[in-house]
Amino acid sequence: MTTTRREFIVASLGSAVGLCAALAASHAARADDKLSESDPAAKAVGYVTVAAKADKARFPDFKAGQTCSNCSLFQGNPADAWGGCTLFGTKQVAGGGWCSSYTNM
Numbered sequence: 815m816t817t818t819r820r821e822f823i824v825a826s827l828g829s830a831v832g833l834c835a836a837l838a839a840s841h842a843a844r845a846d847d848k849l850s851e852s853d854p855a856a857k858a859v860g861y862v863t864v865a866a867k868a869d870k871a872r873f874p875d876f877k878a879g880q881t882c883s884n885c886s887l888f889q890g891n892p893a894d895a896w897g898g899c900t901l902f903g904t905k906q907v908a909g910g911g912w913c914s915s916y917t918n919m
């Protein structure tokens with residue numbers, strides 16, 4: 815049995831659609847992996863999704879301008895709204911966030 819060009823193209827498009835659906839599902843799962851401020855590990859280091867809301871009384875070393883996006887432990891690109899952090903495994907942290915483990919070496 816031979817495969818016509820049309821059958822090949824239709825089969826290829828079907829595979830591409832399936833792959834896109836799988837990638838979309840994977841992306842949605844990752845979006846749910848945003849670190850919550852109420853996560854015990856986040857609370858331990860005072861993580862906030864908006865750096866300006868850092869608890870300055872608890873963390874007097876906080877300085878304006880320090881955000882996850884310019885922290886050495888941030889795994890995303892500086893312009894990313896969310897990205898990985900070496901402290902939190904697969905969880906994503908807000909680019910504009912902050913925690914007391916902030917470092918910029």
Ligand code: SF4
Pocket residue numbers: 861881882883885886887888889898899900901907911912913914915916917
């Ligand atoms: S270690 Fe850096 S990137 Fe990670 S949560 Fe704290 S400030 Fe953000």
